[in-house]
Amino acid sequence: MAHPSTYQPRSGAEKWLDERLPVARLMHDQFMTFPTPRNLNYWWTFGGILTFILVAQIVTGVVLAMHYIPAEDRAFDSIEHIMRDVNWGWLLRYSHAVGASMFFLAAYIHTFRGLYYGSYKAPREVLWILGVLILLLMIATAFMGYSLPWGQMSFWAVTVITNLFSSLDAIVPGLGTTLVQWIWGGFAVGGPTLNRLYSLHYLFPFIIAGVVVLHIWALHVPGNNNPAGIEVKSPKETVPFHPYYSIKDGFALLMFLLLFGVFLFFAPNLLGHADNYIPANPLQTPPHIVPEWYFLPFYAILRAVPDKLLGVIALVSSIVVLFFVPWLDTSKVRSTSYRPVYRWFFWAFVVTCIALGYLGSQAPEGWYLFFGRVFTIYYFAFFLVVMPVVGKFERPRRLPGSITEAVLGHAEQPRSRKREAVA
């Protein structure tokens, strides 16, 4: 939020630097005194949590890269070398692997929070689009990272996902095949594929970090949305980010780390798949090829469509549709709390995503496939039908006049009713 700078250089050196590169001023204004709505709830703490995990993933990843060997015949053993012989290697590797799951858990909560409170609506469309871009980059990064242990599931996940591009053969014969061989660096998934996946897996997190900077920049221009979904009307309705939200985010981060710790120390393989402890074998397909849990809803959508090309289009659309959410939702009201009709559709959408996640882990046959299709249809209908139509016809509940009123809740209402009675 544009606010007057309150930074005062306290020494000659600070003054000198401030006139040349006002980086201390930037930090002071954006992360210390930044005016933040005083009514943010704990769902708003996931941005800070995500920043922490991104940094943790990069730090653990850089150290892991010092010990990992991206070669077809050595990758699996080099991971086991990390687990057995590198000092604290087991902690680094499990932190990184479990950290990926925690990253997606937090990112999904963060995204659902944005959806529920309408944080994508004007003037925060660019902020939202950058967020979807980060999600897309995360998906690519996690997929490439999962390939690196070069176990059975790594190998076959790469085979299945890269083969999706071959569906382009249905448009231009030969185009898909050529593209897939270009991606593989050969006629099958192999050493060259592993090398390039590793190279890109190291590159992408830094691109994510760059987009995160833009994401925070785009947040700091209009300022935070808030649970009431109404604009800040006076400076009294805000508090400086530090200490109010630095400490609230800090507490939330610790609670999140406790959950992280449960998985990391007591069930590090619970979220993974046993088959990935079998070295990659191109001659033996596992009975079920299943992605990591955080991709299961998308996997269910892919398999719900009987045609390969259309399935891939559905898969890509399920994420791309998020880019258009700011314009698909026609309601003027941001917060779903004040939208009595839309609210039901929203929670049905949350249930749909969880159901698709479960169905993605099951074989696509019988009732599983049937419900996979039902939920896939609702997934898209939510964006393409519910968002535009409900916004037009719904009568939202009365919005509070200000954040102050929203915070005070019903305390003022009896008084106003009394006044009405007198009148």
Add this chain to the structure above:
Amino acid sequence: MTRHVFLNLLGTFLLGFAAPDHAVGQDGHAPEIARQSWSFAPPFGTFDNAQLQRGYQVYRDVCGQCHSMRLLSYRNLGEPGGPEFSAKAVEALAAKSQITDGPDDKGQMFQRPGRPSDRFRSPYANEQAARSANKGALPPDLSVMAKARAGGPDYIYALLTGYRDAPPDMNLAPGMYYNEAFPGHQIAMPPLLQDGAVAYTDGTEKTLDNYARDVSAFLMWAAEPKLEERHKVGMRVMIFLLVFAVIMYLAKRTVWAPLHKHRDTQSS
């Protein structure tokens, strides 16, 4: 012992559940695997050194005749959190195996007794030799087996104790055995592990059940040699985070208190 029980209870209480310590898969075709009780399974569980030592004996005398464990070295047998054989015992165990080394000054490979730094000696020189000695079947490497199958040590125990007579309506392929726990029930591995097959010296009963249990625990350690360290560090980290979180919560309440007071005076 009582300390372990207490820590297990504490862990179960703190975490609200006893987390299974192995990968859980969702292979719909695999038969149900019964859960066993393991000393290392609870959140703060540890390995039973004596059990791991017996398990190593079972591996070396029976499993190791066909199955390699190429990721383990003899020195691992003496490391903390494992079977914890004495340094002398590790040297003696390593020296029992003849290791191919070389080439020497004349360019010849030669045999020498194993050293603690050597990897476990593999029973076959290569995959082809292993297959030809086993009617075409390849005995898989056991280094991370306890993490590479849904069910982990439970599965290994179920498999080793799962040999039965084939149902009359089932046509077993020649040279195959019927096993309840194995997906598809036809397994090429013969039931070599039988009552009395391994000479335990610590008074433990020489039964198939004990052998299967001990070697499953041993394979879990082999797959996850840092499990004890992980549990120990985990407990400390969790306690630290809990205390830190309480302090942070109180600090947060203190910092926000004036704002909430302000709200109360406004509303009254």
